Amino acid sequence: MNYWMVKSEPESYSWDDFVAKKEDVWDGVRNYQARNFLREMQLGDWVFFYHSGKEKAIVGIAEVSEEQFPDPTDEAWTAVKLKVKRPLEKSIPLSAIKAEDRLSDLPMLKQARLSVLPVGKDEFELLLKMGS
Structure with missing residues (x-):
């Protein structure tokens, strides 16, 4: 299983x-790099929102409920289907993520503009603890 993060502005979605x-x-x-991450997503992978x-x-x-397929808004690009698993008990603000030394290599901190990013298993588990 792989772990991911997708980002969206709440005013839009x-x-x-x-x-x-x-x-x-x-x-x-x-974005080509984000598109490539979408292509790596597999059925059942967990995804932070x-x-x-x-x-x-x-x-x-x-959770990834359907692996890559042509983006219906532009078939030259890639999309996946996601389904809701659950909300976090408490949201994890960016300030808390940045303050946690064990998350210093988190791709979202290094490539902040990408809307789809991988998350390592250890990082994912730590973030789950922070959100409970």
Whole structure:
């Protein structure tokens, strides 16, 4: 199993929007590196849902429910389908992530503009603890 993070501005598409749908296509990614990460996602992988913009916090967990397929908004790109697993008991703000030395190599801290990023297993487990 692999672990990931997807980021969305809550004003455009929030965790609550996602929860209301229960499952949705993660499309509209227009960065080659992020697209390649989408292509690596496998059925059952766990995915943190991060609110970017003003909130800047991990708020929930999703699961890959369908592996890569052509993005319905532009078939030259890639999409996946995600389904809601659960919200975090407490959101994890970016400030807490940055303050935790064991997360210093987290890709989201090094490539902040990417909307799809890998998360290592140890980092994922630590973040889960921080969110409970």
